[in-house]
Amino acid sequence: MQEFDPRRSATRWAPRVFTAVAGLAALGLGWKLTADDASAPLAKAPLDPAALVALQHIAFASAEAQPGFERPENIEVKVRPGETLQGAVQRTGVAPEEARQVVATLQGAIDTVNIKAGMAFEAAVAQRRSQRGPARLVGLSMRTSPSSTLTVSRTFDGALRLREMEEEVRDEQQVACGEMNGSFYESVANVGGTPAVISQAAKLFSHKIDFSRDIKEGDRFCLIFDRKVTESGRTIEAGDLEYAEVKGQKFYAFDRKGENGNSQFFDETGKNIKGFLLRTPVDGARITSKFGLRRHPILGYNRAHQGVDFGAGTGTPILAAGDGVVLEARRWAGYGNWLRIRHSGQWDTGYAHISRYAKGIKPGTRVRQGQVVAYVGSTGMSSGPHLHYEVWLKGQRVNPIGAKVPQGTILAGAELASFRSQKARIDRMLAEGGAAVSNEDTPKLAAADIEKAKTSLR
Numbered sequence: 001m002q003e004f005d006p007r008r009s010a011t012r013w014a015p016r017v018f019t020a021v022a023g024l025a026a027l028g029l030g031w032k033l034t035a036d037d038a039s040a041p042l043a044k045a046p047l048d049p050a051a052l053v054a055l056q057h058i059a060f061a062s063a064e065a066q067p068g069f070e071r072p073e074n075i076e077v078k079v080r081p082g083e084t085l086q087g088a089v090q091r092t093g094v095a096p097e098e099a100r101q102v103v104a105t106l107q108g109a110i111d112t113v114n115i116k117a118g119m120a121f122e123a124a125v126a127q128r129r130s131q132r133g134p135a136r137l138v139g140l141s142m143r144t145s146p147s148s149t150l151t152v153s154r155t156f157d158g159a160l161r162l163r164e165m166e167e168e169v170r171d172e173q174q175v176a177c178g179e180m181n182g183s184f185y186e187s188v189a190n191v192g193g194t195p196a197v198i199s200q201a202a203k204l205f206s207h208k209i210d211f212s213r214d215i216k217e218g219d220r221f222c223l224i225f226d227r228k229v230t231e232s233g234r235t236i237e238a239g240d241l242e243y244a245e246v247k248g249q250k251f252y253a254f255d256r257k258g259e260n261g262n263s264q265f266f267d268e269t270g271k272n273i274k275g276f277l278l279r280t281p282v283d284g285a286r287i288t289s290k291f292g293l294r295r296h297p298i299l300g301y302n303r304a305h306q307g308v309d310f311g312a313g314t315g316t317p318i319l320a321a322g323d324g325v326v327l328e329a330r331r332w333a334g335y336g337n338w339l340r341i342r343h344s345g346q347w348d349t350g351y352a353h354i355s356r357y358a359k360g361i362k363p364g365t366r367v368r369q370g371q372v373v374a375y376v377g378s379t380g381m382s383s384g385p386h387l388h389y390e391v392w393l394k395g396q397r398v399n400p401i402g403a404k405v406p407q408g409t410i411l412a413g414a415e416l417a418s419f420r421s422q423k424a425r426i427d428r429m430l431a432e433g434g435a436a437v438s439n440e441d442t443p444k445l446a447a448a449d450i451e452k453a454k455t456s457l458r
Helices: 010-027 049-064 085-090 096-106 184-189 195-205 413-433 441-457
Strands: 031-034 073-078 120-126 136-145 148-154 160-167 169-179 220-230 235-246 249-255 263-266 286-289 292-295 302-305 308-311 317-319 324-331 337-342 347-352 372-375 386-393 396-398
Touching: 073 085, 085 096, 096 136, 096 148, 096 160, 169 184, 169 235, 169 413, 184 195, 184 220, 195 220, 195 235, 195 249, 220 413, 235 413, 249 413, 337 372
Parallel strands: none
Antiparallel strands: 031 160, 073 120, 120 136, 136 148, 148 160, 169 220, 220 235, 235 249, 249 263, 286 308, 292 302, 308 386, 317 372, 324 337, 337 347, 347 386, 386 396
């Protein structure tokens, strides 16, 4: 919170507050202020959330400053288990009666009785210079939804005023590009990717790229995805992935007719990138043992290893390598808990040593590629938690890494023409806004806006 000196003469506050209101309006916060005596909406313009909070506290700090009190300080509070909202407010150091008044003011906007533990708010509190007696509440700010905030502040006569600030939400497409620096998750998150979008992208490339071996520092990536964003630029919901590029491999989303409304991804030529089988049935796992002759870690002698082992912790989700039907879900000798899925074209995949099956997985269950079907474990003859993965063709085991599995479909005719049109739109977006906005730009904008607001209060 930006501090405001309350030791100036109280008779000069009125003109300053009117100047503050005018200054804030000129900045265009883009908020709707709803209160009993609310005036016309302020002009709208994007503002960083940090700047918004700072301006908000500047506003109600200037409205309450009184002789005899220190400068207000901002205190973050979370409601504790079994605690009332009044008790949480009182922990800021204010008197019980003042805490009760704050809760009474909020009653018209939220349920102040059925408060859940963990509910958070920020309070601006001024201590007495004499250090004797309770602190004075300057204001309180509480987020009630991703785009709504409640504030309580004091008027000149000491009364508490409730304001509800609502940001408008718009739909847009976000371009997030950058270079690998750390893990794939960290790298994409640093340029605005959400956990849901990162998960979509990781699954999309799981049959093309081994993220533990193929990705290197400096490798370029680029994602385009739908999102709902507030006027201050905060993402409150991420939608579908429209485009993904990693290590020069470019995939475009396209809605095909008769595919239950689900988008599929195609390469630049219109070829479906969805391989027949995933390359890695466990996200982010590393290969610990390959197909072929090896010394068995438990038996101690050489024998054929008829699959590939992926090192992963117990409970890690195992994904169906392709569309198919569960053929077996049972205990099988040294394989422990075993799962076998039959795919088209006489292809099967097998998963061994699993700790447990996903809900609903049993013989006859139809599964989709990428669906969680089981979880990594160490059942059977196993030296530690891992997934033993096998691929079968016409009843014979083949090397999962080198197997020549069928490729995806290729668009043609009207679908290909429609895909090319959509691809051209995505390519234009990349050309116009492919460079990700630097995270360093946001604090500079926020600082500039805060300085303007402080100037208007002087």
